[in-house]
Amino acid sequence: MLHLGRLRLLRELHARGTIAAVADALRYTPSAVSQQLAVLEREAGRPLLERDGRGVRLTDDALVLVGHAEVLLRQAELAEADLAAGAGRVAGRGRIASFQSMALRLAVPAIRQLALEAPELRCELVEAEPEQSLPALAAGDLDLVLADEWRHQPRPRPAGLDREDLARDPVAVLLPAGHPAAQRHRQAVPLADLAGEAWVTGHREAGWDEVTRRACRELGGFDPDVRHRTNDSVIALALVTAGQAVTLMPRLVGVHRHPGVAVRRIAEGELDRTIFMATRTADARRPSVQALRAAVREQLATLPAA
Numbered sequence: 001m002l003h004l005g006r007l008r009l010l011r012e013l014h015a016r017g018t019i020a021a022v023a024d025a026l027r028y029t030p031s032a033v034s035q036q037l038a039v040l041e042r043e044a045g046r047p048l049l050e051r052d053g054r055g056v057r058l059t060d061d062a063l064v065l066v067g068h069a070e071v072l073l074r075q076a077e078l079a080e081a082d083l084a085a086g087a088g089r090v091a092g093r094g095r096i097a098s099f100q101s102m103a104l105r106l107a108v109p110a111i112r113q114l115a116l117e118a119p120e121l122r123c124e125l126v127e128a129e130p131e132q133s134l135p136a137l138a139a140g141d142l143d144l145v146l147a148d149e150w151r152h153q154p155r156p157r158p159a160g161l162d163r164e165d166l167a168r169d170p171v172a173v174l175l176p177a178g179h180p181a182a183q184r185h186r187q188a189v190p191l192a193d194l195a196g197e198a199w200v201t202g203h204r205e206a207g208w209d210e211v212t213r214r215a216c217r218e219l220g221g222f223d224p225d226v227r228h229r230t231n232d233s234v235i236a237l238a239l240v241t242a243g244q245a246v247t248l249m250p251r252l253v254g255v256h257r258h259p260g261v262a263v264r265r266i267a268e269g270e271l272d273r274t275i276f277m278a279t280r281t282a283d284a285r286r287p288s289v290q291a292l293r294a295a296v297r298e299q300l301a302t303l304p305a306a
Contacts, residue, residue, distance in 0.1 A: 006040040007069040014066045077282035090291045091120035097133035098146035101253040110295035118291050144292045145278045150207045163278045169250040171271040173264045176243040182262035190267040191220030200228035200236045200245035212248050219268035
């Protein structure tokens with residue numbers, strides 16, 4: 001009979017690409033992973049791996065096994081979740097991934113709450129962008145992900161994940177408090193008025209950068225002079241406060257708490273993003289995951305309206 005644990009290693013190799021990556025993710029040594037995969041080959045009676053340069057690749061027979069492994073492992077995970085639900089005890093590990101602003105405003109307060117309400121649950125936080133955290137969640141490396149989705153950039157929805165939309169987060173124009181456009185326009189600033197300004201946005205692969213460029217082109221009629229790049233909103237706000245840049249930023253970042261920054265609506269139209277959390281479907285009945293989700297919802301209710 002094929003061993004479920006070894007089938008998991010094969011599935012992980014298919015997903016992660018190298019034996020070293022599987023070993024790192026599952027906290028094994030590479031040699032232990034190789035040995036277990038060799039045992040699985042003997043159990044299967046067919047070659048499962050073949051050399052590919054310095055690495056290995058899966059044979060056609062291995063790919064057939066991976067398909068079956070997905071089904072078997074999902075059923076095993078559901079069985080484990082049902083057992084945990086029957087026990088009703090909130091314990092174990094709660095691994096949360098979040099991008100910066102929601103880590104500060106939702107994840108950290110939720111972890112603080114759970115430290116009091118569920119002291120047997122070991123909460124772990126990693127800062128990660130959704131591009132990395134959602135695939136890691138699907139692979140079983142995380143238990144809950146806080147992510148964002150810009151209106152014009154819908155995110156893929158991997159099979160086996162449950163998504164819950166939490167909030168719509170409108171985007172505001174941020175200028176230095178003494179900026180002439182902020183003085184002229186007390187409610188909404190035309191982006192066209194900022195065509196000659198220095199801008200700060202995220203790195204080129206970040207949604208923030210793409211949305212800023214799209215808004216300036218489509219609503220303001222110009223390409224922004226992006227002089228500064230950071231995915232850290234604290235640095236971006238410091239640049240705006242110092243009079244060195246303007247930017248577009250979602251309101252839930254906490255932009256109103258910075259006295260040196262003028263916050264205005266976009267005169268030409270609205271932009272927003274959706275904040276959501278995701279968990280694995282197989283974990284839906286697991287008390288630890290239910291506690292994580294509940295704590296995030298409770299913290300969301302304490303945030304001021306965007």
